Amino acid sequence: MFFCVLLFLINTHAIFAKSNGYAPVKVKCPGGKLGRSASPGLNENEIAYMQSRYPIAKKNLADYLHSAMLYDFEVNSFLDRASPTIGIAFSGGGYRALLTGAGEYAALDARTHILQGTGLGGILQSSSYISGLSGGAWLVGSVVSNDLISIDELIHNNTLWQTTNSILNYFGDNIVDQLLMWIDIGEQVRAKQEAGFSISITDVWGRALSYQFLTNKKDYGAEYRFSDVMNETNFRNYYAPFPILLAVGRVPDTTVINLNSTVFSFTPFEVGSESPYLNSFVETGSIGTLLDNGYPQNSTCIKGFDNAGFFMGTSSSLFNAIILSIDNTTLPEFLKDFINGYILDPIVKSNIDVAKYNPNPFYQSQGPQTPIKASKTLYLVDGGEDGQNIPLEPILKRNVSVVFAFDNSADIDGLPDGTSMVKTYERQFSVAGVNTPFPYVPDQNSFLKLNLTSRPTFFGCNASNLTALTPNVFDVPLIIYIANKPYSFASNTSTFKLLYSMSNRNSMITNGFEIASMLNGALDEEWKACVGCAIIRREQEKMGLEQTEQCRLCFERYCWNGTIHEEKPLNYACS
Ligand SMILES: *[C@@H]1O[C@H](CO)[C@@H](O)[C@H](O)[C@H]1NC(C)=O
Ligand SMILES: *[C@@H]1O[C@H](CO)[C@@H](O)[C@H](O)[C@H]1NC(C)=O
Ligand SMILES: *[C@@H]1O[C@H](CO)[C@@H](O)[C@H](O)[C@H]1NC(C)=O
Ligand SMILES: *[C@@H]1O[C@H](CO)[C@@H](O)[C@H](O)[C@H]1NC(C)=O
Ligand SMILES: *[C@@H]1O[C@H](CO)[C@@H](O)[C@H](O)[C@H]1NC(C)=O
Ligand SMILES: *[C@@H]1O[C@H](CO)[C@@H](O)[C@H](O)[C@H]1NC(C)=O
Ligand SMILES: *[C@@H]1O[C@H](CO)[C@@H](O)[C@H](O)[C@H]1NC(C)=O
Ligand SMILES: *[C@@H]1O[C@H](CO)[C@@H](O)[C@H](O)[C@H]1NC(C)=O
Ligand SMILES: *[C@@H]1O[C@H](CO)[C@@H](O)[C@H](O)[C@H]1NC(C)=O
Ligand SMILES: *[C@@H]1O[C@H](CO)[C@@H](O)[C@H](O)[C@H]1NC(C)=O
Numbered sequence: 001m002f003f004c005v006l007l008f009l010i011n012t013h014a015i016f017a018k019s020n021g022y023a024p025v026k027v028k029c030p031g032g033k034l035g036r037s038a039s040p041g042l043n044e045n046e047i048a049y050m051q052s053r054y055p056i057a058k059k060n061l062a063d064y065l066h067s068a069m070l071y072d073f074e075v076n077s078f079l080d081r082a083s084p085t086i087g088i089a090f091s092g093g094g095y096r097a098l099l100t101g102a103g104e105y106a107a108l109d110a111r112t113h114i115l116q117g118t119g120l121g122g123i124l125q126s127s128s129y130i131s132g133l134s135g136g137a138w139l140v141g142s143v144v145s146n147d148l149i150s151i152d153e154l155i156h157n158n159t160l161w162q163t164t165n166s167i168l169n170y171f172g173d174n175i176v177d178q179l180l181m182w183i184d185i186g187e188q189v190r191a192k193q194e195a196g197f198s199i200s201i202t203d204v205w206g207r208a209l210s211y212q213f214l215t216n217k218k219d220y221g222a223e224y225r226f227s228d229v230m231n232e233t234n235f236r237n238y239y240a241p242f243p244i245l246l247a248v249g250r251v252p253d254t255t256v257i258n259l260n261s262t263v264f265s266f267t268p269f270e271v272g273s274e275s276p277y278l279n280s281f282v283e284t285g286s287i288g289t290l291l292d293n294g295y296p297q298n299s300t301c302i303k304g305f306d307n308a309g310f311f312m313g314t315s316s317s318l319f320n321a322i323i324l325s326i327d328n329t330t331l332p333e334f335l336k337d338f339i340n341g342y343i344l345d346p347i348v349k350s351n352i353d354v355a356k357y358n359p360n361p362f363y364q365s366q367g368p369q370t371p372i373k374a375s376k377t378l379y380l381v382d383g384g385e386d387g388q389n390i391p392l393e394p395i396l397k398r399n400v401s402v403v404f405a406f407d408n409s410a411d412i413d414g415l416p417d418g419t420s421m422v423k424t425y426e427r428q429f430s431v432a433g434v435n436t437p438f439p440y441v442p443d444q445n446s447f448l449k450l451n452l453t454s455r456p457t458f459f460g461c462n463a464s465n466l467t468a469l470t471p472n473v474f475d476v477p478l479i480i481y482i483a484n485k486p487y488s489f490a491s492n493t494s495t496f497k498l499l500y501s502m503s504n505r506n507s508m509i510t511n512g513f514e515i516a517s518m519l520n521g522a523l524d525e526e527w528k529a530c531v532g533c534a535i536i537r538r539e540q541e542k543m544g545l546e547q548t549e550q551c552r553l554c555f556e557r558y559c560w561n562g563t564i565h566e567e568k569p570l571n572y573a574c575s
Helices: 001-015 044-067 075-081 094-107 136-144 151-156 177-194 201-212 226-231 308-315 318-325 333-344 347-348 419-427 446-448 504-519 527-542 548-557
Strands: 025-028 035-037 086-090 129-132 242-249 262-265 268-275 278-285 300-303 355-357 378-384 402-407 457-459 478-483
Touching: 044 075, 044 242, 044 527, 075 527, 086 094, 086 136, 094 136, 094 151, 094 402, 094 504, 129 136, 136 201, 136 226, 136 242, 136 308, 151 504, 177 201, 177 333, 201 308, 201 318, 201 333, 201 355, 201 478, 226 308, 242 308, 262 308, 308 318, 308 355, 308 378, 318 333, 318 378, 333 347, 402 419, 402 527, 419 446, 478 504, 478 527, 527 548
Parallel strands: 086 129, 086 402, 129 242, 402 478
Antiparallel strands: 025 300, 035 278, 242 262, 242 378, 262 268, 268 278, 355 378, 457 478
């Protein structure tokens, strides 16, 4: 009986199920060029945003530095002459990276209510950029789509981040709603296909993710676009750092590595890559429009392709394969057939991680021809697939003074060993990494043996030591590298763990807070001051200013000093 009612419900729903605005639509073109070469520099809307944003960020930075207990340092007179800029980067790593990252974000947020001790509150408000990749893109995508929500607010919000049920089983025991979720997703994805766009598992994955991360948006974010982020109140008022999500280009049946990957940035204004292999961007809100040398072919343009969940899904496409594990008896016919198409065809299955962007906005665009430009479809994969799991590339292109590199990768026993930093360091010596200087870092073994992952470590402390890497040494940021570490909770959980009890969710977040705040300042009362010393250092160097004694001692504690760990050779001679 129950089953019959269920079937009836589902059939009725299926008839009336709506595509809820997921499918892109045709609109009159906004006019002008929609694509551009990356060569002249940054997007003009981004520059305009920063011009309004920076004075606010700088005022907040003054507040931070005033509260940081920097001795013998005149904040106001310094900031009258200097303009330090800050970027924050959240690595991939599934829910582990999302939740640990959330605690780290909270530690930087002036709105976080702290009972005792001190975090690094105010850094978020002082920052120019915030980037995320894969699990880090869920964090950044979710908070910016929800008006830069604070983690305090999010924890008490009873709709967002309800992690007790897996992403694939959002409604849990509520079987009917769960069935309806897949019916809606099926209809939405089908409508996109019927509107003439290629679809991939990433569409299904991105829609499923949106139930967790865009919960408050109409129809779970079915029509919420990444270009809508700039319309959130905190962005309209320039209170928020500028968001960037990352993905990597991968034509099917090819491999990507850090040395030749085409790293794509997704901002609310544009999508594209500064990589010399592409060197082009297109307007985010018009992506999906067929372009000819940057101009639309006629007066009809596409709107709505830039669904925020689809972008988060693209950045985390490593997880596409888990869609194949959904119990297919609960899926509507359309999705069942679509997914079976992947299961049955080994070639399709081996490229299951690709997100299809068709038409390819960069098809036959100017410059040297590459596989990406030669393809009518643009294929993008998880931002971490080239081994650079911390989303640093686009921030390095923006010449900030300092970057917080939050590494929640699983390199060894579910914890980082510096691999992502090594990959980004190496990249600068390849064609793809030209003009992307990055400070010296040691090998992974040294990261572990010298305890560079077990407490925050600064890299590139001394710009004068970087002259062999670039003539523009002051444009290379100082990196504040902060690796995941279990303090109050075993935070080295598996990347593919997709469900956390609410109490474990909150414990992961608390542990993330402890990592970034050094146990709320308990491990070093001067941690907040030392971070201040790092933020001001490049600008001091530019002006030829010496560090204060306090900052010099901070740098002795936190800077990597250039040594590496040499394994003692084993002596077999006598055996
Ligand atoms: C949860 O957060 C969203 C986005 O900020 C907000 O619209 C909603 O009202 C919040 N819900 C609760 C119960 O606080
Ligand atoms: C921007 O937000 C305002 C108020 O929240 C709303 O009235 C307006 O329609 C939005 N504009 C766009 C382009 O979404
Ligand atoms: C990148 O390098 C890898 C390893 O050398 C190679 O297999 C791949 O074909 C290269 N990809 C491109 C696009 O050059
Ligand atoms: C505009 O160009 C698109 C893409 O080439 C095409 O599908 C559409 O039919 C054209 N519309 C008009 C009015 O010519
Ligand atoms: C359901 O999935 C199983 C396992 O992947 C597969 O063998 C079977 O053919 C699928 N059934 C349908 C009806 O698609
Ligand atoms: C960053 O610095 C380099 C070298 O000084 C310069 O060529 C480039 O235009 C700068 N980029 C931005 C976004 O300021
Ligand atoms: C987490 O660390 C513990 C202790 O080192 C280890 O036993 C466990 O396997 C690790 N978990 C993962 C998922 O790697
Ligand atoms: C790293 O930390 C461990 C444990 O605290 C300590 O025993 C060891 O001496 C440290 N190594 C270095 C090089 O500081
Ligand atoms: C910075 O690097 C330069 C060049 O390697 C070196 O001469 C100088 O002593 C270094 N300064 C500090 C404080 O380590
Ligand atoms: C300083 O530069 C040299 C190369 O000139 C490099 O080997 C060393 O690791 C650098 N030191 C630091 C602390 O970055």
